[in-house]
Amino acid sequence: xxxxxxxxxxxxxxxxxxxxxxxxxxxxxxxxxxxxxxxxxxxxxxxxxxxxxxxxxxxxxxxxxxxxxxxxxxxxxxxxxxxxxxxxxxxxxxxxxxxxxxxxxxxxxxxxxxxxxxxxxxxxxxxxxxxxxxxxxxxxxxxxxxxxxxxxxxxxxxxxxxxxxxxxxxxxxxxxxxxxxxxxxxxxxxxxxxxxxxxxxxxxxxxxxxxxxxxxxxxxxxxxxxxxxxxxxxxxxxxxxxxxxxxxxxxxxxxxxxxxxxxxxxxxxxxxxxxxxxxxxxxxxxxxxxxxxxxxxxx
Numbered sequence: 001x002x003x004x005x006x007x008x009x010x011x012x013x014x015x016x017x018x019x020x021x022x023x024x025x026x027x028x029x030x031x032x033x034x035x036x037x038x039x040x041x042x043x044x045x046x047x048x049x050x051x052x053x054x055x056x057x058x059x060x061x062x063x064x065x066x067x068x069x070x071x072x073x074x075x076x077x078x079x080x081x082x083x084x085x086x087x088x089x090x091x092x093x094x095x096x097x098x099x100x101x102x103x104x105x106x107x108x109x110x111x112x113x114x115x116x117x118x119x120x121x122x123x124x125x126x127x128x129x130x131x132x133x134x135x136x137x138x139x140x141x142x143x144x145x146x147x148x149x150x151x152x153x154x155x156x157x158x159x160x161x162x163x164x165x166x167x168x169x170x171x172x173x174x175x176x177x178x179x180x181x182x183x184x185x186x187x188x189x190x191x192x193x194x195x196x197x198x199x200x201x202x203x204x205x206x207x208x209x210x211x212x213x214x215x216x217x218x219x220x221x222x223x224x225x226x227x228x229x230x231x232x233x234x235x236x237x238x239x240x241x242x243x244x245x246x247x248x249x250x251x252x253x254x255x256x257x258x259x260x261x262x263x264x265x266x267x268x269x270x271x272x273x274x275x276x277x278x279x280x281x282x283x284x285x286x287x288x289x290x291x292x293x294x295x296x297x298x299x
Contacts, residue, residue, distance in 0.1 A: 010037025011287045012243055015274050016102060017041060019294040020239050025049040026099035029090075029233075031083035031226065032056060034108045036065035039072075042102070046074040053093055057082040057132040057217075060116070061108060082132060084222040086229050097235035103226060104243045105219075106290065107131075119213060121187035121205050127180065129209075129216045139212045143180050148172040158220070158248065159211035167193040167208055183209075210246070223249060227256040231266055234297035239269070241294040250291050257295050266295040 010016075016038055022028055022045040030039045033056040043052045052074055056062040059080050069076050079089050083103055090098070111117045111131065118128030118139065129139035142151065148168040155164035170193035171180065180186050187205035194204035214220060230240055244250040250273060260266045273291035281288045 009284045009287070010035075010041070011104065011106060011284070011290045012274065012276055012280070012292050013038060013041055015292055016241055016243075017045070019241050019269055019274075019292070020100040020102060022046055022050075022100055027051040027053065027096045028100040029053045029086070029098055029102070030055070031086065031101060031103040031230075032105065033065040033078065034058075034061050034104065035110070036068040038102055038104060039065060040068060042100070043069065043072040043074045043076065048074060050074040051096065052076045053089065053096075054078040055081045055083055055086070055089055058108075058111065059133065061110070082222055083230075084218075084225040086226060086233070090233060097238075098233050099235055099238045101230050101234065101238070101240040102243075103230075103241075105223065105249055106243065106245045106286075107213075109286070118183060119209065121183045121203065121209060124182050124184035127183055127186055129213045131217050135216065137216060139186075139216050140179070140181055142212060142215060143171060143186060144175050154215050155208055155211045157211075158214045159207035160247075161207040161211060163194050163204075169193070214246075220248065220252065223252055227253065231260055231295065231297060236297055236299040238297045239294060240297075241292055243290055243292050245289050245291075250293070253293050257293055260295065264298065266297055269294040269296055 022042045024047040026046055027050065028042050028046060030042065030052065033039055033054040039052060039054055046052060052072065054065060054076060056065065062078060062080050066078050077093055081089050112120055115125040118125040127140040127143065151171065152164040152168035155161040155167060161167065167190050170189050174180060174189050190205040190208045234240060242253045244253055257268050261268050270293045273293050276287045276290055
């Protein structure tokens with residue numbers, strides 16, 4: 001797999017451009033700047049009379065994106081903000097008419113493997129999982145202090161982990177003796193709890209780590225706010241695209257978009273979600289679960 005020098009390839013890039021149709025002089029919002037892959041391509045089409053507004057909850061990625069966007073052909077305004085804070089960002093910008101909104105809900109490659117984030121069980125890291133360091137609660141806090149029943153509910157509700165009760169019980173037993181502080185320690189406990197009953201090819205710890213990351217970062221709650229607010233800020237004819245990677249996220253996007261279409265607010269542009277081509281998944285295997293849905297605001 002060959003990736004750009006920063007190790008991250010923007011997912012479904014051509015499809016994003018095809019559906020959002022950025023054009024000269026328009027104002028676009030990239031709600032998840034990441035490594036600026038999508039943003040650079042959109043900015044190139046907006047031109048000097050356009051405006052790119054960028055948000056990212058991760059200050060490290062925001063700094064990286066800001067450096068890349070210094071060569072942008074259009075003006076940019078960048079904010080350290082979660083996309084749930086979109087109304088505050090647009091108010092700061094003076095409520096410009098928005099022609100396009102993009103949200104890529106995936107995790108950047110650097111976030112997955114950099115020990116500073118504490119998300120991966122492929123190597124031992126502090127058990128953190130915060131994308132935004134302003135957040136007070138870490139994954140270690142949840143693992144060590146949530147009641148077993150609540151912990152099991154998190155694993156099941158956010159990642160459909162069928163062994164959630166056994167995993168929570170195993171964690172509860174272990175933390176009586178010592179605090180669980182690292183990704184390796186947690187992953188090993190999950191593997192012991194699941195045992196050999198899991199015939200899946202993925203690591204037994206995968207769903208637990210996914211659920212904890214989503215809980216720590218409030219991902220579903222923040223997505224609900226974006227889906228509530230984003231379409232309302234679109235100018236007539238403006239478009240919004242969301243790339244999801246988890247079935248729960250995709251279901252939330254589908255349901256909100258469908259409801260907006262039924263009430264006459266938008267037109268759904270993707271009757272079925274778009275998935276990456278076989279060429280893209282061969283080049284970038286982590287894109288294989290991506291799904292893109294898009295809408296257009298009615299006049």
